[in-house]
Structure formats: structure tokens, C-alpha cells
Amino acid sequence: MPQLDISCDDLVVADPAYVAERLGSDTLWREWWPDLTLTASERRGLEGVRWTVTGAAIGTAEWWLESVRDGVVVHWYLRVDPARPVHGRALLRLKERYVAAYRERVWRFKDEVEAGRAAGERRTxxxxxxxxxxxxxxxxxxxxxxxxxxxxxxx
Structure with a gap:
């Protein structure tokens, strides 16, 4: 089992094809986690992308996109071992850093694609x-x- 086994789930009320296109972009990951090198190992279209991860950590990453009602649940997984030994509080801080970077950016993405839609209102x-x-x-x-x-x- 990898030292860091992270998963997050967020609903994005937007066209699933658009979400898949944007989140499947190789440049997006480089912007979000510049210390990780992701190489697509499986492009699954509307269901997401799987990557191998190298750089500051070694392992796998994945977007699994699940169409739900008028949007898509973004399931994000990062299963890696740091490239250099990290233990205790330093490992916890590293995990928190990756999760915080994901949350900040995916919520910014949600704000962008859901702009003008009132909470609880279906997608235009x-x-x-x-x-x-x-x-x-x-x-x-x-x-x-x-x-x-x-x-x-x-x-």
C-alpha cells in the first residue's frame, strides 16, 4: 500500500463531456502539481484518465468521472510513495499539501463552470x-x- 493514498469526491454541475475534456488535460496537472510528472496510462473519455506518477512521488493518479443527474462527480485518487523518505508529521503535511492544492483548484473550476447557477438549480x-x-x-x-x-x- 502506498504511503499516500488520497481520494476526494466533488460534484461539478456541468456538462460531463466538458468536465472530462478540461480535467483530462495534461497541462492542468502540471499546473496543479508542478512537482509531479504524470504520464497518461489510460484515457477513458467521459470516465476520466489514469496516470503513472513520477517526480517528487512515485505511483498512480486518477480522475474517475461519474455522471450524476445534471453534472458529474469528480473522484480524484493519488496513490504514491514520496521519492525521498518522508515519515510522521512531514508525511501528514505532504498529504495535506496535495489535498489542499486539489481542493483549491477543483473548487475554483466549479466556480468557473457553475457561474450564474443558483444552488440547487439544475444546469442550464x-x-x-x-x-x-x-x-x-x-x-x-x-x-x-x-x-x-x-x-x-x-x-
Missing amino acids: GSEPAIVSGEDTGAAIEQPAGHTHQTRPAKR
Whole structure:
């Protein structure tokens, strides 16, 4: 198991294809973590990218993009061992540094692509993925004409 096994998940309410294109950019990673060299090992289109990592740390990194309703959940993984021995508090600070860099930048990205959208409002031009009435067994509208009947609430 690598010394640093980091995962973060964030919902971005934007077109999944656009998110995949932007987050799949090789230059993006160089900007976010200049001390890491990432080489794409698997480009998975709308599902993300996997990289091998060298430089200040050795291992793997991944964006796994999961389409959810009118956006995409960005699952980020960094599984690496520092290139030089790091232990104790120094290892914790390194982990915190990588997570802080990710959070700062992914939230900036969210602010950019979600600009003008009020919290809870669906993405402009998107169809609602789930619309339900009261929890009384009403039908739930799903994309592409799929219909699913909910179970009545237990009383």
C-alpha cells in the first residue's frame, strides 16, 4: 500500500463531456502539481484518465468521472510513495499539501463552470434526471424515457 493514498469526491454541475475534456488535460496537472510528472496510462473519455506518477512521488493518479443527474462527480485518487523518505508529521503535511492544492483548484473550476447557477438549480440546458412528487409512490421521470415506480413510504 502506498504511503499516500488520497481520494476526494466533488460534484461539478456541468456538462460531463466538458468536465472530462478540461480535467483530462495534461497541462492542468502540471499546473496543479508542478512537482509531479504524470504520464497518461489510460484515457477513458467521459470516465476520466489514469496516470503513472513520477517526480517528487512515485505511483498512480486518477480522475474517475461519474455522471450524476445534471453534472458529474469528480473522484480524484493519488496513490504514491514520496521519492525521498518522508515519515510522521512531514508525511501528514505532504498529504495535506496535495489535498489542499486539489481542493483549491477543483473548487475554483466549479466556480468557473457553475457561474450564474443558483444552488440547487439544475444546469442550464439540461433535462432533470429525477423529478418526483410527494413520496407517495409517484412515478419518477428518468432520462431517455425510462420510468421507475417508487415504493410507497412505510408508515
